[in-house]
Amino acid sequence: MEKVSIAKCNDYDSKHVYEAVSKCIELLGGMSRFVEPGMRVLLKCNLLMRKKPEEAATTHPEVAAAVARLVKEAGGIPVIADSPGGLFTERALKGVYRVCGMEEVAARDGIELNYNVEEITVSHPEGKIIKSLTVIKALEEADAVISIAKLKTHGMALYTGAVKNLFGVIPGTTKAEYHLRMKKIKDFSDMLVDICTYVKPVLSVMDAVVGMEGQGPSAGDPRKIGAILASESPYALDVASVSMVGISPEKVCTIQRAKERGLCSSLSEVNLAGDSLEELKIHDFKIPSHKHVGFIEQYFGGDSPIARFINNKFGPRPVFIHDGCVGCRDCEKNCPPKAISMVNGKPVVDLKECIRCYCCQELCPQKTVHIKRNWLFKTFK
Structure with a gap:
């Protein structure tokens, strides 16, 4: 054991x-x-x-x-x-x-x-x-x-x-x-x-x-x-x-x-x-919602065209808070699919290329990248 x-x-x-x-x-x-x-x-x-x-x-x-x-x-x-x-x-x-x-x-x-x-x-x-x-x-x-x-x-x-x-x-x-x-x-x-x-x-x-x-x-x-x-x-x-x-x-x-x-x-x-x-044991530990993952894979297949469409339209996505961004480009440099570009010194993500690895959020030194989750998936268990 x-x-x-x-x-x-x-x-x-x-x-x-x-x-x-x-x-x-x-x-x-x-x-x-x-x-x-x-x-x-x-x-x-x-x-x-x-x-x-x-x-x-x-x-x-x-x-x-x-x-x-x-x-x-x-x-x-x-x-x-x-x-x-x-x-x-x-x-x-x-x-x-x-x-x-x-x-x-x-x-x-x-x-x-x-x-x-x-x-x-x-x-x-x-x-x-x-x-x-x-x-x-x-x-x-x-x-x-x-x-x-x-x-x-x-x-x-x-x-x-x-x-x-x-x-x-x-x-x-x-x-x-x-x-x-x-x-x-x-x-x-x-x-x-x-x-x-x-x-x-x-x-x-x-x-x-x-x-x-x-x-x-x-x-x-x-x-x-x-x-x-x-x-x-x-x-x-x-x-x-x-x-x-x-x-x-x-x-x-x-x-x-x-x-x-x-x-x-x-x-x-x-x-x-x-x-x-x-x-x-802690009973109110705040955790990210992952309901969207099981929902998409269960009903549409993890990598089918419709699954990709739903994920791009309604799935969680990185959101950049430009007010706190210092333009360090760490998110751009560390994005695996190169889905992030800098526009006027601020990051912008191409959601069609984004693979939802959230390296941008993980490596942002200013905590200005948040994960936005759609209300739709909050209704599914």
Whole structure:
């Protein structure tokens, strides 16, 4: 039976976080179960973009520091790494590490930060939808991977956690290529599970002290949850995490695609250890509506001409709030199908070309891209 450990943690005080992370990992048998002396351990954090820790868009640095400390105590060499959205350059990494707080804790605790921006193509014959991957070279140089995710909502995937966190091993703008190749949410979710089965993290940790609700994964609102969770199984960790914030696991496509492969169990089949999930459960966590996805696929077929027409006319769409836009062009540069153009210094989207990946919303530093959902789909269950 898959096991998920849970520990209450009310704030990001370094002592409190270390105690909660230690408790979670001890309940799983201790860090020495996962890390041997001399092992180089890649700590795959969620460092989506340059966001301050209090904005709750990225893994909090104190959670990363606590995991790194435990890796060191087990004799391992921790390396914090991620490939944020946009260009994968040393300059981009430096900016993200600095703003996200990783630079500070790394200097304080003597933790290595990855600046290797090389990429490598690897074979993955066991993959269902992708048989080869382009990944950051730092992944291949590591002896083990620990995923340290942030619990957040997501405009396209509904939820981003342990499994989707590993999309960050795909370098920079290559992510856009993957979005373009896997336009359907089911295909994209299968691709995420393929990446997870390739990476095979030895341990997954969830930063749920403060999560993000609403317009996640970057433009939502911080929401205190008050917990750290951990598991050997990233799939079980996601099942427990979404259940904690009142999201049905059946509504999360990555969970369902993993379940179909026998990688994932229902919550009733997961061994929950530590503090009570029910006591920590949030019943009014704000999540994006995904009713349109099931409606279109059920009645019109996911990629039929009529489905595309309905989706273009009535489906959710990115809306650009020009009053707050600074014309940075991040949305234009990171749009996988190149559906965004700049008109008089402001972004305009061609909805016929838009694939509804919402990378524009995800990577907007000003939070001026919103997802507009049509009233029509609110009437369907």
